[in-house]
Amino acid sequence: MSEKAVLLEMNHVKKSFDGKGVLEDISLKVREGEVVSVIGPSGSGKSTLLRCATLLEHMDGGELIYLGQTACSEKPDKQGKSRCVYASKAELKEIRKSFGLVFQSFHLFPHYSVMKNIIDAPIHVDKVPHGEAVERAERLLAQLGLSDKADNFPYQLSGGQQQRVSIARALALQPKILFFDEPTSALDPELTVEVLKVIKELAKEHMTMIIVTHEMQFAREVSDRIVFMEHGVIVEEGSPEELFATENPRVKEFINKLY
Numbered sequence: 001m002s003e004k005a006v007l008l009e010m011n012h013v014k015k016s017f018d019g020k021g022v023l024e025d026i027s028l029k030v031r032e033g034e035v036v037s038v039i040g041p042s043g044s045g046k047s048t049l050l051r052c053a054t055l056l057e058h059m060d061g062g063e064l065i066y067l068g069q070t071a072c073s074e075k076p077d078k079q080g081k082s083r084c085v086y087a088s089k090a091e092l093k094e095i096r097k098s099f100g101l102v103f104q105s106f107h108l109f110p111h112y113s114v115m116k117n118i119i120d121a122p123i124h125v126d127k128v129p130h131g132e133a134v135e136r137a138e139r140l141l142a143q144l145g146l147s148d149k150a151d152n153f154p155y156q157l158s159g160g161q162q163q164r165v166s167i168a169r170a171l172a173l174q175p176k177i178l179f180f181d182e183p184t185s186a187l188d189p190e191l192t193v194e195v196l197k198v199i200k201e202l203a204k205e206h207m208t209m210i211i212v213t214h215e216m217q218f219a220r221e222v223s224d225r226i227v228f229m230e231h232g233v234i235v236e237e238g239s240p241e242e243l244f245a246t247e248n249p250r251v252k253e254f255i256n257k258l259y
């Protein structure tokens with residue numbers, strides 16, 4: 001069987017804030033249909049990694065490639081110092097279409113209805129005809145158990161429902177990869193379950209996902225691969241079976257504390 005296409009490649013990514021290294025040589029390859037969870041202690045650089053991957057943060061070094069298209073790569077400047085050079089605005093716009101991002105704190109537009117939150121970007125960014133955008137949104141709302149909420153405003157929804165709307169909004173742009181940064185950490189346990197269920201269903205449909213999470217049981221169930229980060233490096237990565245049977249005392253301690 002031929003191997004699945006590589007959708008995302010991060011090579012030797014480096015990022016510092018105020019001279020302090022936050023990502024120190026991170027490499028990560030994600031193939032079509034893979035679910036990769038990123039775990040690790042607070043401050044280890046998980047969000048920074050996601051922000052670099054999704055072009056929200058400027059990398060200092062390394063290379064970022066989506067579907068074979070280089071978003072940025074390291075080149076020496078006139079002084080011979082290495083820095084990251086990004087693709088043109090037009091190319092980055094194209095690359096941005098290949099991924100979606102779901103944040104911890106939903107980030108819905110408070111003054112837009114659920115429907116408008118979902119169709120806004122497809123209509124204005126992707127130029128999808130209105131009727132088609134609405135149909136797509138209706139399908140997604142049904143899939144995520146929110147059909148009766150289309151006309152509600154975010155403040156009228158529970159946190160779990162709001163997070164499902166933000167997942168629908170990301171899916172409406174038909175991304176090839178979906179990133180999640182702690183999608184349930186703002187939710188109580190009951191609402192967490194309903195959001196995790198949606199992500200598990202997406203995994204069953206072979207949606208490619210990179211998920212930063214503290215939910216160890218969930219990571220174990222849903223992931224093809226788990227990456228453990230600490231101090232800006234990948235300390236260990238492997239299948240859930242491998243990670244949960246690790247001999248590395250630091251990884252073991254972390255997992256056992258949260259499991």
Ligand SMILES: Nc1ncnc2c1ncn2[C@@H]1O[C@H](COP(=O)(O)OP(=O)(O)OP(=O)(O)O)[C@@H](O)[C@H]1O
Nearest residue numbers: 017018022040041042043044045046047048049182
């Ligand atoms: N914009 C920024 N300016 C300065 N320092 C930053 C910035 N963003 C992140 N950092 C620092 O980088 C380090 C890694 O932060 P990051 O948010 O990536 O960690 P994390 O693994 O996502 O943690 P958590 O589990 O708490 O979300 C931290 O020390 C943080 O203070």
Ligand SMILES: [Mg+2]
Nearest residue numbers: 046047048181
């Ligand atoms: Mg974080």
